[in-house]
Amino acid sequence: MNRKVHCCLCLGILSVLIAAGLVPAEVSAQTAPTSASTATPAISPVANPCPRFAPGSVISQPAALFSQHGVLNVQFSYQTTTDFAGRALYCFMTPSGLENPTLHVKPGDTLVVTVTNNTPDTGFMMTLDAPNCGPGGSNMRMNSVNIHYHGTNTSPTCGADEVIKTIINTGQTFQYHVAIPTNEPPGLYWYHPHVHGVAEAAVLGGASGALVVDGIENVQPAVSNLRQRILVVRDQPTVQAQEQGLGEGSGGDPNGIPFQDVTINNISTNATTDISKNPPVTTYTPAILQMQPGETQFWRISNSSADSILDLQVRFDHVPQPFKVVAIDGVAVNSQDGTQSAGLLTETHFRLPPASRVEILVNAPGPGVKLAQLVTQNILTGSDGDDDPNRPIFNIQLARTAEAAEAAQVAGDDRVGTFTALSTSHQRFAGLATAPIAQRRLVFFDEIQPTTFFMGVQGQPEQVFNPNAPPAIVATQGTVEEWTVENRARENHEFHFHQLHFLAESQNNFAINGDVPAPGIVGQYLDMIEVPNWDGNPAHPFPSVTLRIDFRGHDVGLFVFHCHILGHEDLGMMNIIQVVAPSSAANQKTSSKKAVSSAKASEGSKPAAAAPTSGARTASEMDQPKMP
Numbered sequence: 001m002n003r004k005v006h007c008c009l010c011l012g013i014l015s016v017l018i019a020a021g022l023v024p025a026e027v028s029a030q031t032a033p034t035s036a037s038t039a040t041p042a043i044s045p046v047a048n049p050c051p052r053f054a055p056g057s058v059i060s061q062p063a064a065l066f067s068q069h070g071v072l073n074v075q076f077s078y079q080t081t082t083d084f085a086g087r088a089l090y091c092f093m094t095p096s097g098l099e100n101p102t103l104h105v106k107p108g109d110t111l112v113v114t115v116t117n118n119t120p121d122t123g124f125m126m127t128l129d130a131p132n133c134g135p136g137g138s139n140m141r142m143n144s145v146n147i148h149y150h151g152t153n154t155s156p157t158c159g160a161d162e163v164i165k166t167i168i169n170t171g172q173t174f175q176y177h178v179a180i181p182t183n184e185p186p187g188l189y190w191y192h193p194h195v196h197g198v199a200e201a202a203v204l205g206g207a208s209g210a211l212v213v214d215g216i217e218n219v220q221p222a223v224s225n226l227r228q229r230i231l232v233v234r235d236q237p238t239v240q241a242q243e244q245g246l247g248e249g250s251g252g253d254p255n256g257i258p259f260q261d262v263t264i265n266n267i268s269t270n271a272t273t274d275i276s277k278n279p280p281v282t283t284y285t286p287a288i289l290q291m292q293p294g295e296t297q298f299w300r301i302s303n304s305s306a307d308s309i310l311d312l313q314v315r316f317d318h319v320p321q322p323f324k325v326v327a328i329d330g331v332a333v334n335s336q337d338g339t340q341s342a343g344l345l346t347e348t349h350f351r352l353p354p355a356s357r358v359e360i361l362v363n364a365p366g367p368g369v370k371l372a373q374l375v376t377q378n379i380l381t382g383s384d385g386d387d388d389p390n391r392p393i394f395n396i397q398l399a400r401t402a403e404a405a406e407a408a409q410v411a412g413d414d415r416v417g418t419f420t421a422l423s424t425s426h427q428r429f430a431g432l433a434t435a436p437i438a439q440r441r442l443v444f445f446d447e448i449q450p451t452t453f454f455m456g457v458q459g460q461p462e463q464v465f466n467p468n469a470p471p472a473i474v475a476t477q478g479t480v481e482e483w484t485v486e487n488r489a490r491e492n493h494e495f496h497f498h499q500l501h502f503l504a505e506s507q508n509n510f511a512i513n514g515d516v517p518a519p520g521i522v523g524q525y526l527d528m529i530e531v532p533n534w535d536g537n538p539a540h541p542f543p544s545v546t547l548r549i550d551f552r553g554h555d556v557g558l559f560v561f562h563c564h565i566l567g568h569e570d571l572g573m574m575n576i577i578q579v580v581a582p583s584s585a586a587n588q589k590t591s592s593k594k595a596v597s598s599a600k601a602s603e604g605s606k607p608a609a610a611a612p613t614s615g616a617r618t619a620s621e622m623d624q625p626k627m628p
């Protein structure tokens, strides 16, 4: 995205909403709270919210909460403050002062989250049509909040993992009851706010935490009893961007000024640019991660950043080190089709789109290693892309046992449990690779720089996201579909499907566009996948990925698929799908058929011959958005 967009993102969002006719001239009346939520006592704000560590600090484990007797009860006060540079911080605080704790549940548990929005009202955003959800009703405001339980295969209905219409405004309280399926893969998930238009600001501010479905040691015994590190990468504006308006480097510049400053467990890497140099030189302050000599640690890494794409590598004295991949996006690799115990991958780097997770086994450096680091490598984001340059995240420091134990804090989740049983009969996605395909569809990322972003569906007019619009796609519960997701823009985009995982089948047309396929993901079950940029050459087919989408779960209802660079999502790059039970699918046949008949199966498409270099829209696709 153009760097100039970000300094006035909220204005950009507002202008999109106004252009789309979604913001009336006057603020609408406050909607009365729903009766269900008024009975829930509010969670009081806590003092000194959203604390941050100094750059270069030793990484400690986030606080952890565990379910008991099948239920995890959590109380959150959603709060905001500003830091020393004037950056807006956001966080979920518990009454005892824990910030964004790691939530540990087991398959089959219920996660009960009571959240009160204790942030000040910052103005009206738009009116949501009925049916509404939450105490805010139709009144969507600039500081509304809700919570998405990212990656969980849970219900998209109101009171569970619903994000389109759930609104909690200043002083209001809402209670979630999220039923974790008995066959939810054990692994790393996360939670974050998901109100359209203000999601980027909330996540940049740090309002996110890890969600662990426990028991991965019983799917992958190699992790049994290892020390586990919950490592949450977030991002935020750099100090110089905040204080001086310093813009980012051009997309793909390996030594450029980063679009966002990366943090690890709330320790900033403190990107600092010397602009007196030509070209400017940016330096970083890595955090410190302690390991014991000879130790293998289980790193459970969540890219909880709003906008930053990561390509993680462990380096000892600048030499890339192989590591074992245990799980991706919460699902142990190779765990779903009967080969669990063989399920480790060996990689020397791993591409982590925003919102994706990877869980890896890393060996401590030997005593002779002078510099051991976790770095993120430069991302080729395209000519319209953000700059995600080469940079360190933390240095590994060998520590004596007592020191390391102290630094580990008393989070209670320092170690993985003991292997007890290999479960071979509850694989949620078993058989997905060979299931008959009910439908093939083509969806695509497209954009009009700098502020209009589309999650398009082939055969339908491009529209920026509108929460009041009907679903663009209707699918039938119990089926499997094959989707091709194309990128028609000249910057990378990151595909996320709510409520379900998909099987990554292939990464297509990457090399011809100068893009590099991501390692380790084909054949695995993901909820995030990156589709890199089209190079703009009309002779080159668009980059795409082909996915098997799994609608065989219990969940029916309305939910979303979108780009998880949240700046793009806020500017419209999201769309709605409805999954209907087979019994009601017949009633939906007409609308579904319309979408399918114009989709071109899995082959994807090529740029139109006369396509402008800034995109590939046809005249019909550029029709004005149709409002309901």
Ligand SMILES: [Cu+2]
Pocket: 492, 493, 494, 563, 564, 565, 568, 569, 573
């Ligand atoms: Cu995007």
